[in-house]
Amino acid sequence: MDEQQLSDVMATVLRVPAEEIGPGSSMDTVPGWDSLRHLTLVLALEEEFGIQIPDEEAGSITSYPLIKLVLSELVEARA
Template sequence: MNEIYSSPYDLVADALKVPRGSIKDADSMGQHPFWDSMRHLQIIVALEKSYQIQIPDSDIMKYDNMQAIVELFELKSGKRIQKSKGFKEWFKQSLVGKIFYK
């Protein structure tokens, strides 16, 4: 694999031209405000270049959500991705959250 991106979240964020933190596990085309059909094609091109694969036209819609993209990344890279935590879980681990959630 020609690893251009160290994370599928980085790949999608770059294709959508948004900050990495705005990409969540449940995001998909049409659900994320910047993930439309044109940006979806940019994600597909980035997947093909990054993983040196050819995604058939019939499979393009298979990768219209983060879960499928993460699974493809894990398959091609051999790496497991830790699912991003929700805000509450993240906050509990923060310095301020540790004070409130003793």
């Protein structure tokens, strides 16, 4: 999975510079990352990575490491 792409999508949706996105980024540390923006983030990630994030995970991937984990699995499963 392309981590640069992940950072870029997160930065665009959450409206912060890409270099500020990293393993420490989470709903608690990024000011613009609220529950509304989270929906947009999930949709944008699904579109950019060509995957469908299951219902159970869509609401709970609220940090960079969690998103990376779930995305990697889904991207691998697709390949």
